[in-house]
Amino acid sequence: MPTKLETTDDARPLDERPVLLDVQDLRVHFALRGGFLDRLLGRSSGSVKAVDGVSFTLRKGEVIGLVGESGSGKTTTARAMLGLAPITGGSVRFDAGPEFGGQVDLTKLRERDFRTLRRKIQLVFQDPHASLNPAMDIATALAHPLKIHKVTKDRDEIAARVRDALERVGLSPVERYLHKYPADLSGGQKQRAVLARAIMLDPALLVADEPVSMLDMSVRAKILELMLDLKRDLGLTYLYVTHDLATAKFFCDTIAIMYLGRIVEIGPAEQIYADPKHPYTRSLLAAIPEPDPRRAAPRDLPRGEVPDAASPPLGCSFHPRCPAAFAPCGWEARDLTALLEQRWTNVSEQQYEQERAAVGDPAAVDDAGLVARLPDSRAGSGAAAALLEEVRASDPAEQFWKGVSSVQKDDAGVRVGFKEPVDPPLLQHGEVKVACHLHDPRFADQA
């Protein structure tokens, strides 16, 4: 109950505390809606694997940070914890406490049972302006969860609990805020009200999706500090979703870096920051703008952006952007297209037009995309082979060539074969798990 004032901070070390949430191999796939003919013939048009085999455990009082760019599946993972995303597979075991009969597998719950259980799992959204009903004053908004979950009808008790929650989030003197509408409050105050509403039902787990991203820099620290206070006083456990590794550094005990639906690195926060292993983690850390000019360092940024999740790259999904990618990372026909586009961005207009006219569009020959062909515009001219030769000569260190197994010239152009892609498994390295071939002993000789 939020009414108890003693702190429930667990003094035991993290790994001795009971597990609150155990997520194993969670998958959330969204079916793609194909064209009319596909639907008529009952053909599947594939699916987007928004979350594809995510596992982590969260102990009582722990804060885990799911960190990644947009499209990494971090928000979908968080929403799946509340049954707000359709779970395709895997298990989510949640210790709901004695009143709900202990361990519950959230993936097997019917919607009506889930609804009552949401008292124990609350969600804080990114945009405080959009998460409060503009027509409800703060007192009504805070009392709303108590009414919905039929916790109590006693007006005095409701009023007392509302006041207590407001005081806990620092909206005091309470009288000043009880009858204000969201429009009267600043961004930080609104996020405080949202937090107050989230703790009304005495939850065990708070899922916070970018809770400070919309706020001014000068307020972010204050809200984070408030969340840490609430965690200590109410014995909360947080699932913190963010793209910002700088705030996560303060806030989280464990960090899970996500990329295109998978966890690529997970482990204790200090170790992730002190010794990031995955090239993606390193890029994310290097990309944070540093206001102190004495610490600013030149950085090696990955090219491109998060690819389309409907057809993720082969092998390691990060390989097209990775500054350290090598042979087994999953090079494929699409990378040849990207390589040529990259070249044409940097050459002169005339050279581009000449080269563009001399070769056709690169295309994948086999279904897997492991053989590509670059046709000559005029069959037998050998222009495609010459172009590839020149691209290679202009930058022999380009990682792309590490993944090429064969280049065959024929009458119509060039066939480029690629090495077999290997999916990087999540391997244990000390306390950290990382999914990257650079840290896989099988490929140690090639890296």
Next chain:
Amino acid sequence: MNVEPVISVRDLRVWYGTERGPVRAVDGVSFDLRPGETLGLVGESGCGKSTLGRGVLGLLPTGSATDGSVRFKDRELVGMRQQDLRSLRGVEMGLIFQEPMTRLNPLMRISEHFAETLRAHEPGITGKEIDVRSIDTLRRMGIPPTRYRHYPHEFSGGMRQRIMIALALVLRPAFVVADEPTTALDVLVEAQILSILQDLKRNFDTAMLLITHNLGIVAEACERVAVMYAGRIVEEGDARQVFSEPAHPYTRELLRSTISLSTTALHYIPGAPPDLVQPPSGCRFHPRCPDAMQVCPRLEPVEVRTKTGERVECWLHGPAELIPPGQTAPLERRELASADEA
């Protein structure tokens, strides 16, 4: 640095009319920008930084009033007819918006966006010339020429922002306002866009006013920085110098409250930015300032130059002869409630 400034703003004031009286969103702001120079404009939400950016371009809504002087290439923009302003905007002055996702017409190819822009400002331009100039500008932004005839939805968010920047630059304006150009983007893409903005100076010699709330971005992309508080620029100078030795307490507190990887403790500025209908008397930052003295609420601070050449408006930096005797003692104040904040 004896090059003539491209744009020179003196004592610019912008008011908005509201039911409670005029909001003085920009209240006496002055700065210069030279060719190829980037000035970062930082401050909390509601400090007037976006209003300043738009005010300089004459893009304010009806119901606002502007006073002061904005000189652009020997022409006075304040009070200029809308018609004349329109002929300057685009060609001579550009604006890069915050949300790349919503600013491109989904039914028009990228090539058509460029054709529309170029034809509007340079009637009589040939189709060939449009293609050459557009592809060349896109290329500098890292967009491959093969994608020239694609539609906006075929591009990612970062690519769309690059296209927006290319659209603003294809007319080779002398001055560009970039209003939070990376706020809606991912961190990695943000860093890519920042490095592109840095290349701009080399390639285009464009002067840029970069508006942002993120101090890290300023440190990365700007030579100079202006810190804005409650409608006034309280400190302005060389970005490295300001960030390593902030002269104004507000700049210092803002830097301390920024969470970066090197931050070791959480810190924040108590209180909230003031109501601009009735700003605090004297120095507007005095109610939140940890160093406030007795003079601060009584007299408006005077602009002084520090030894390293920054402009700062704060009584801590004097001039000592203007402070009435005995008024350098710390200001006594009431406790702020923890939720009185932005």
